[in-house]
Amino acid sequence: MPDRLITLCYRKIIDATATRSWDQLVWNDSYAEFRLQAQNFNPGQQYRSFGEILHFMPGAERLHFLVSGAVTGYVQQLNERMPDITDNLGRQFLRFKRFQFELINSDLQDKSKHQIAVNFVSEPLRWHDTVGAFLVVSEASAASDADEILTHLVPLQPFLSIYSILTPASDDSANAG
Template sequence: MPQKVITIGYRKIIDDSSLNHWDKFIHEDSFLEFQMQSQLFNQEEKYNTFAELILNVPEADKLHFLVSAAITGYLRQLNGIIPDILDNLGRKFLPFENFKFEIINSDINDIEQHKVAINFFSKPMIWHDSLHHYLLLSPYSEVTEPEVVTHLLQIQQFVSIHSIKTI
């Protein structure tokens, strides 16, 4: 019987209103890194915002990657598990394989304007079924097991099926 293997995408947005400590560290450190790295593209100090840099300096889109270096240590603290996403029993369970850091907005003079996103992409999961707003998932393995541990994941804001394949 064919199985559907999916990758879940989760977009975590972090800004000045973020409350937990981990988010605050990401916010502050990525802002400091943005201030420093943006100098490469703004040597004449003509622009204050990320949007102005993107519009006027062709290479400024590299800032996403350059600023991401400031947060990689924090991502290691997650031990490979996507934050905030819980199964219906309240457990963090969804392992991630990749991430993409993105600057949404920033102003080199105002940390309150700094807003970033971390897009997490899960390891492959088997999608067994859907129950109302829940996906019944289990970790993908090339070895067929007679019984697998499953999780019910509620579809929620900023969570989506990033990719799907039938095997």
């Protein structure tokens, strides 16, 4: 079987029910920043929800980017380790190379309706197999012709998916004319 490199995406949704300190900080600061930035798209305070602002005000989709600045420092605190995702031994090993912030819902007058997502995309991994509900992966830099490759069993779970698959082009397709 040819080597298959994959990247994983973990979608971390944070709302008013968040109990972890990091989640609460991200939620609180993103709400404060949303309220601040929404003023630029809602000068007459005629819209209350993020959905209304997005629907009625041109350019309001930029709020995702504008509010993301409030969480960048918190994401840097993770030291490129994907939060919440562990292997079957309980080790947090997945490294992410990029993230994307997203406003899902919010309300200028009701903080409890504020809901965000942070999507983390992993560094490439070598995907060896799938065993039951586990992906068998190793670091992409691990030599594929080595006698022993250290692996991780990653449980398939909600909000974790294979984001991309990269298979090396075969020599036959490169020579096809």
